[in-house]
Amino acid sequence: MERTKPFKGANVFLSRNLIPPEKFDAVHDSLKQNGAEVILCSDPSRSGTNDYHVVDPTHDKFEGLLAKGCNLLGPELVISCAKEKRALPKNKGFTCCLAMDGVKVLATGFENHEKSKIEKLVTAMGGVFQTRAALDIEFVICKNVLSGKYKWAIQTLKKPAISINWLLQCWQEHRLAPHEQFKVLPFSGLIICITRIAPDVKKELEKLIKDNGGQYSGDLTRMCDKYKVARTWGHIQIVTERWLRDSVNRKVCVSEEPYLVQGITMSANHIVESRRINYQNKRSTKSQSGPATLASGLEATLSHNISSVISDTTVFMKGEEGIEAPPPSKTEDKEETLDNCVADDSQSEDGGLYLSDCRILLVGFHVAEMRKLVNKVRRGGGSRYMSFNDRLTHIVVGTPTE
Numbered sequence: 217m218e219r220t221k222p223f224k225g226a227n228v229f230l231s232r233n234l235i236p237p238e239k240f241d242a243v244h245d246s247l248k249q250n251g252a253e254v255i256l257c258s259d260p261s262r263s264g265t266n267d268y269h270v271v272d273p274t275h276d277k278f279e280g281l282l283a284k285g286c287n288l289l290g291p292e293l294v295i296s297c298a299k300e301k302r303a304l305p306k307n308k309g310f311t312c313c314l315a316m317d318g319v320k321v322l323a324t325g326f327e328n329h330e331k332s333k334i335e336k337l338v339t340a341m342g343g344v345f346q347t348r349a350a351l352d353i354e355f356v357i358c359k360n361v362l363s364g365k366y367k368w369a370i371q372t373l374k375k376p377a378i379s380i381n382w383l384l385q386c387w388q389e390h391r392l393a394p395h396e397q398f399k400v401l402p403f404s405g406l407i408i409c410i411t412r413i414a415p416d417v418k419k420e421l422e423k424l425i426k427d428n429g430g431q432y433s434g435d436l437t438r439m440c441d442k443y444k445v446a447r448t449w450g451h452i453q454i455v456t457e458r459w460l461r462d463s464v465n466r467k468v469c470v471s472e473e474p475y476l477v478q479g480i481t482m483s484a485n486h487i488v489e490s491r492r493i494n495y496q497n498k499r500s501t502k503s504q505s506g507p508a509t510l511a512s513g514l515e516a517t518l519s520h521n522i523s524s525v526i527s528d529t530t531v532f533m534k535g536e537e538g539i540e541a542p543p544p545s546k547t548e549d550k551e552e553t554l555d556n557c558v559a560d561d562s563q564s565e566d567g568g569l570y571l572s573d574c575r576i577l578l579v580g581f582h583v584a585e586m587r588k589l590v591n592k593v594r595r596g597g598g599s600r601y602m603s604f605n606d607r608l609t610h611i612v613v614g615t616p617t618e
Contacts, residue, residue, distance in 0.1 A: 221251025222303045227267045228289075231258040234271040239291040243270055246298035260284050268304060270294060273312060273340075282310060290340075292390045307339070313390040316343030321383075322353045325363025325405075337383055341390075355395070357383060360405025360429075361469040370468050377468075379404075402463040402470075403430025410434075413457065421457065424464055571596030575607055580614035 228247050232240055247254050258269065258277070263285045270289050271278055281288055289304065290312035297304055297314070305311050321343050323334045334357060335345040346353055349365055356369035358377040369377045382398035408425050410418050410432075425432045459475035576598050578589050589612070593600045601608060 221249075222297065222301050223247060224251035225266055226252045226304050227255065227262070227264075228252045228294075228304075229255045229258055229262065229267070229269045231256065231270075234258060234269075234275050234277060235291050236272060243291050243294050246294050250298050250301075252304075260286060263287070265306065273310065278310075305342075310336075310340050311342065312340040312387070314342045315386050315389075315391050316341040319343045319355065319392070320346050320350070320353045321355045321357060322346045322349065322365065322369075323357045323380075324365040324369075325359030326380075330359075334380065334383065337387055341386060355382075358400045361400060361402065362405040366400070366469070367471070371471075399467060401429025402466075402468055403428045406430045406469070407433050408460075417457075421460060424460060428464055571598030574598040574609050575601055576610045576612060577601045577604060577608050578612050578614070582614075585614070 230240075230244060230247065235243065244254065258281075260269075260281055261284075262269075265287075268287045268289050269281055270291060271281060273290065278288070285308070287306075287308065288310040290310070292313040293311050294304075296302075300314075316338060319338075319342075321334075321338045323331050323345075326334065338345045349368060351373065353373065354375065356365060356373065356375055356377050357380055358366045358369070359380075360366075361377075363377075366377050369375050376395060377400045378395045378398045379400050382393060382395050385393040385398070403425055406429075408430050410421055413421065422432045453472045454477045455472050455475040456477060459470065459472060462475075463470050571593060574593075574596075576593055578586060578593075578600065581589060590600050604611075
């Protein structure tokens with residue numbers, strides 16, 4: 217008894233103008249030999265369940281056929297189905313090939329419009345695009361290490377977090393490309409600042425950061441602050457040098473918890489919560505009406521820190537694990553007390569301090585007055601410069617002298 221041909225009942229519109237000429241004969245023979253009814257033209261009005269149009273996705277008429285609800289097939293798909301004796305897919309829209317046939321993919325860290333494009337690529341290659349985390353997911357595409365499910369993929373799923381370039385490579389080659397070279401780099405998306413480390417070592421670490429996808433910042437700015445303001449804001453991780461080296465060696469962004477500078481770093485949640493309570497207490501002594509806007513802003517910051525597995529900025533300091541940093545001096549204790557007294561209008565809506573991104577030169581002040589101004593600059597998140605240069609944003613002049 218003769219076996220039913222896999223393409224029997226399919227009406228396939230095949231135009232020489234819609235696919236590369238070198239693929240036409242192979243596609244035509246595959247269709248004919250497997251029982252398809254081949255119509256050598258294009259007819260956009262035909263969009264029935266058994267009507268198919270073979271078209272290259274780069275052709276000018278591709279979007280028009282797609283908009284009219286036609287079932288579109290890529291040349292590679294027809295050839296693959298013929299070789300495997302499979303029926304043509306019944307999916308609406310475009311199916312390019314079988315490179316990701318049945319493969320489950322999750323995307324994390326992308327904007328909605330970016331996820332939509334990723335979904336189209338995955339489904340066009342026969343894959344399954346997942347919108348929620350599940351243990352049967354085979355590939356996790358991450359924008360960077362800040363992506364919500366990056367550490368879940370590494371630690372729980374035990375699968376590599378890979379970049380979108382891997383998906384594009386699969387699309388170009390019409391096969392499941394090897395993913396090793398497309399792993400998300402350990403510091404991708406991170407802005408890292410280094411402080412209290414010898415200059416020669418700092419140069420080496422700066423190169424490691426850049427080579428592994430990170431951005432090095434030497435400035436005291438809102439995006440990447442140094443030690444004191446990092447402590448004040450609370451949402452910036454302060455870790456030892458070992459964290460960076462271990463991340464590079466393991467080729468993943470390892471958890472910061474084992475590398476936090478002992479005796480100094482408090483959890484971001486504790487800092488934000490304590491500051492919120494202090495602020496509410498101060499406000500309650502002045503007025504009993506209305507919720508505090510800053511408190512709600514801090515709660516939003518707290519929520520952000522809970523939802524993010526890691527912070528967007530890391531400051532690391534010289535030190536070994538298990539060795540506590542020296543206790544703060546009395547002067548630092550006083551500064552910590554003053555740090556909690558933040559003016560109502562001294563923070564921007566996104567939680568940054570009011571002097572962030574400011575590079576300030578102070579000129580013409582006596583020693584005692586200069587010390588107070590320097591402390592104010594630091595508490596506001598600004599950078600104090602000792603000499604004039606073209607990077608300054610502000611020059612504050614006291615009593616000029618000769």
